[in-house]
Amino acid sequence: MAVSVLLRDVIDIPERAGAEDYVLRLTDSVDSGVVARTLSDYVMTPALVEAFDAALGLVADSIRSGMSRGAFVTGSFGSGRSHFMAVLYALLRHDPAARDKAELQPVIARHDDMLRDSKVLPLAYHMLGAKSLEQALFDGYLNQVGKRHPGAPLPALHKSEGFLADAERLRASQGDDRFFAELNGGAGGGADDPWAAFQGSGTWTPQSYEAARAAAPGSDQRQLLVSALAERFFTTDTRQAGYVDIGTGLAAIAQHAEGLGYDAVTLFLDELVLWLAFSVQDREFFARESQNVAGKSGVLFAQLSNALLCLL
Numbered sequence: 001m002a003v004s005v006l007l008r009d010v011i012d013i014p015e016r017a018g019a020e021d022y023v024l025r026l027t028d029s030v031d032s033g034v035v036a037r038t039l040s041d042y043v044m045t046p047a048l049v050e051a052f053d054a055a056l057g058l059v060a061d062s063i064r065s066g067m068s069r070g071a072f073v074t075g076s077f078g079s080g081r082s083h084f085m086a087v088l089y090a091l092l093r094h095d096p097a098a099r100d101k102a103e104l105q106p107v108i109a110r111h112d113d114m115l116r117d118s119k120v121l122p123l124a125y126h127m128l129g130a131k132s133l134e135q136a137l138f139d140g141y142l143n144q145v146g147k148r149h150p151g152a153p154l155p156a157l158h159k160s161e162g163f164l165a166d167a168e169r170l171r172a173s174q175g176d177d178r179f180f181a182e183l184n185g186g187a188g189g190g191a192d193d194p195w196a197a198f199q200g201s202g203t204w205t206p207q208s209y210e211a212a213r214a215a216a217p218g219s220d221q222r223q224l225l226v227s228a229l230a231e232r233f234f235t236t237d238t239r240q241a242g243y244v245d246i247g248t249g250l251a252a253i254a255q256h257a258e259g260l261g262y263d264a265v266t267l268f269l270d271e272l273v274l275w276l277a278f279s280v281q282d283r284e285f286f287a288r289e290s291q292n293v294a295g296k297s298g299v300l301f302a303q304l305s306n307a308l309l310c311l312l
Contacts, residue, residue, distance in 0.1 A: 027125070035090050060115055092266060123141060124144075127274075130275060153228065
């Protein structure tokens with residue numbers, strides 16, 4: 001009589017896997033304090049040199065043409081996809097240790113005419129644990145840009161209705177004089193605020209405020225007001241607010257990055273496919289987010305104007 005052997009009796013299969021189980025977490029490998037170690041651990045093969053040539057060429061062409069580009073980085077587990085993106089991230093930031101890699105010197109020289117003087121904003125995302133694509137993209141942008149540009153007004157990536165309703169209640173309780181003084185920066189704003197002129201901040205009047213409230217959702221005028229309200233009054237509430245749609249949010253990111261002086265933005269979405277695979281048993285979540293990734297990729301690339309690149 002044949003005895004059946006179960007797979008679990010032969011192979012140890014963990015019931016759960018978390019972010020800590022993976023070889024390298026991209027978001028932990030791009031900070032200036034650890035990038036040297038990331039680079040020292042990286043073995044540059046001829047195939048990788050060709051891949052960096054293609055990736056830098058993609059970024060350079062995107063900046064040159066003013067059109068967005070997207071690419072998938074594929075490979076089996078442990079093949080070095082996250083390492084590849086970490087090194088590319090360092091190259092786009094003109095990190096000296098990355099540029100000094102001997103094997104990459106010909107590649108860097110080939111694309112330096114376009115990339116050397118371009119200001120690129122690379123953003124790293126680790127998708128495992130994200131509640132939605134919008135949450136990952138938008139919170140990640142706010143967190144990373146907030147650290148690089150402390151004090152700069154941030155784009156309005158959350159839905160505006162709640163902010164506007166709360167602002168009206170606050171205005172009624174405070175009175176116009178105090179409300180607009182605080183909205184325009186209070187004692188710390190105005191001419192002494194280095195960011196006061198950014199996106200027109202520090203100049204709100206009852207007339208401009210009402211005009212912005214009446215403007216269409218997603219319009220520059222209304223987004224500017226929501227950004228000012230979030231910055232001055234509702235900073236701690238933004239994480240609980242809903243998000244704008246992908247197209248509106250990415251357009252706001254593009255405009256905001258351009259206002260900060262960047263020529264291009266790269267979005268590195270690490271473990272995107274694995275994030276979706278882990279949620280396959282949650283049918284509602286998987287259907288929604290896989291459609292966001294697949295069905296809205298055209299929107300994503302179209303809205304990332306100003307020569308923005310998306311690497312998935």
